[in-house]
Amino acid sequence: xxxxxxxxxxxxxxxxxxxxxxxxxxxxxxxxxxxxxxxxxxxxxxxxxxxxxxxxxxxxxxxxxxxxxxxxxxxx
Amino acid sequence: xxxxxxxxxxxxxxxxxxxxxxxxxxxxxxxxxxxxxxxxxxxxxxxxxxxxxxxxxxxxxxxxxxxxxxxxxxxxxxxxxxxxxxxxxxxxxxxxxxxxxxxxxxxxxxxxxxxxxxxxxxxxxxxxxxxxxxxxxxxxxxxxxxxxxxxxxxxxxxxxxxxxxxxxxxxxxxxxxxxxxxxxxxxxxxxxxxxxxxxxxxxxxxxxxxxxxxxxxxxxxxxxxxxxxxxxxxxxxxxxxxxxxxxxxxxxxxxxxxxxxxxxxxxxxxxxxxxxxxxxxxxxxxx
Numbered sequence: 001x002x003x004x005x006x007x008x009x010x011x012x013x014x015x016x017x018x019x020x021x022x023x024x025x026x027x028x029x030x031x032x033x034x035x036x037x038x039x040x041x042x043x044x045x046x047x048x049x050x051x052x053x054x055x056x057x058x059x060x061x062x063x064x065x066x067x068x069x070x071x072x073x074x075x076x
Numbered sequence: 077x078x079x080x081x082x083x084x085x086x087x088x089x090x091x092x093x094x095x096x097x098x099x100x101x102x103x104x105x106x107x108x109x110x111x112x113x114x115x116x117x118x119x120x121x122x123x124x125x126x127x128x129x130x131x132x133x134x135x136x137x138x139x140x141x142x143x144x145x146x147x148x149x150x151x152x153x154x155x156x157x158x159x160x161x162x163x164x165x166x167x168x169x170x171x172x173x174x175x176x177x178x179x180x181x182x183x184x185x186x187x188x189x190x191x192x193x194x195x196x197x198x199x200x201x202x203x204x205x206x207x208x209x210x211x212x213x214x215x216x217x218x219x220x221x222x223x224x225x226x227x228x229x230x231x232x233x234x235x236x237x238x239x240x241x242x243x244x245x246x247x248x249x250x251x252x253x254x255x256x257x258x259x260x261x262x263x264x265x266x267x268x269x270x271x272x273x274x275x276x277x278x279x280x281x282x283x284x285x286x287x288x289x290x291x292x293x294x295x296x297x298x299x300x301x302x303x304x305x306x307x308x309x310x311x312x313x314x315x316x317x318x319x320x321x322x323x324x325x326x327x328x329x330x331x332x333x334x335x336x337x338x339x340x341x342x343x344x345x346x347x348x349x350x351x352x353x354x355x356x357x358x359x360x361x362x363x
Binding site for chain 1: 307311325336
C-alpha cells in the first residue's frame with residue numbers, strides 16, 4: 001500500500017492487480033494486516049486508532065463485503 | 077536474413093535483419109555512429125521479410141516480425157522500409173521489454189535532471205522533445221522512457237525522432253543544422269520524417285537521469301497549466317506503460333515511487349512557441 005494523495009495505491013500480490021482506494025479502505029486493510037479479526041474486534045481496533053464519527057458495524061460489514069469481492073480480504 | 081545491421085539505443089541492443097538491402101541501408105545511414113549491442117549480443121531481433129517469396133521482387137511489401145510479433149500486423153510498401161524497421165524496434169520494446177518500466181513518453185535532460193512528457197499520439201511530445209533538443213537540452217528519447225525499478229532513474233532511448241506532418245516543417249526550421257532522414261510520404265500515419273538526435277545526445281545515451289518533472293502536454297488549446305495530483309498521474313502513467321502489468325510488483329514500486337517523488341503538470345498549448353516557453357518557465361520554477 002502506497003498513499004498517493006487522498007487515494008492509496010494497493011498492489012495485490014495474488015492477482016497482480018493494482019487498486020486505487022480511498023478512506024476508509026486503507027485503514028481497514030492496515031487494521032487487518034497480519035491480524036485477522038471478527039467484525040466487532042475490527043470495529044474496536046478502528047475506533048481505537050481513529051476518531052470514528054459513526055462506528056456503525058453495518059457500514060463496516062458492507063465495506064468488507066466489497067473488499068471480499070475484490071479479493072482484498074478473505075472471510076474465514 | 078540476407079541484410080543485417082546491429083545497433084544499440086541506450087541500454088537496448090537490436091539486430092535488424094531484412095530480405096532487402098534498402099531498409100537496412102536506411103537504418104545504417106542514420107544510426108551510423110550508434111554503438112553496437114553490449115558484448116555483440118542483441119536483446120531483440122527485428123525481421124523485415126516478404127510475405128511470400130515472390131513478393132520480394134514483385135510489388136514488394138515488408139512484413140514486420142522479430143522475437144515478438146503482432147498476428148494481424150499489416151505489411152508496408154518497401155519504400156517505407158525505414159519506417160518498418162523503426163516500427164519493428166518499437167514493437168519489440170513494447171511487447172518484450174522486462175528490465176525497465178517502459179513509459180510511452182518523451183524525455184529530455186538538462187543539468188542531470190530529466191523532464192518526462194507523455195500524452196496521447198498527436199499531443200506533440202516528439203515535436204517538443206525535438207525543439208528542446210534544438211535549444212540545447214539533451215534528448216533522451218521521443219517515444220520510450222525507461223525507468224529502472226532498482227534505482228528509480230530514467231534511462232534514455234534516443235532512437236530517431238519520428239516527426240509527423242506539420243511537425244516536420246516546424247522542426248526543420250528550428251534545427252536547420254540537424255540531420256534528417258528521407259521524407260516518407262503517405263504512411264499510415266501521414267507524412268513522416270525522422271530526425272537524428274544530435275551528437276551530444278547520442279554520446280550521453282548511457283547516462284541515466286533523475287526525473288524531476290512530469291508533463292502531460294496537449295496541443296490545440298488556449299494556454300493553461302495545472303498541477304496533476306499523484307493518483308491521477310499514476311493512472312495516466314499505467315495507461316502510458318506497455319509493461320506495467322508484466323513487471324508486477326516491481327512495476328508497482330517503480331511507478332508509485334515516481335509519482336510520489338516527482339511533481340506533474342498538464343499543459344495546454346496553442347502553438348509550439350507557447351509550449352516551449354511554458355516548459356522553460358516551469359523548469360526554472362522547479363529548479
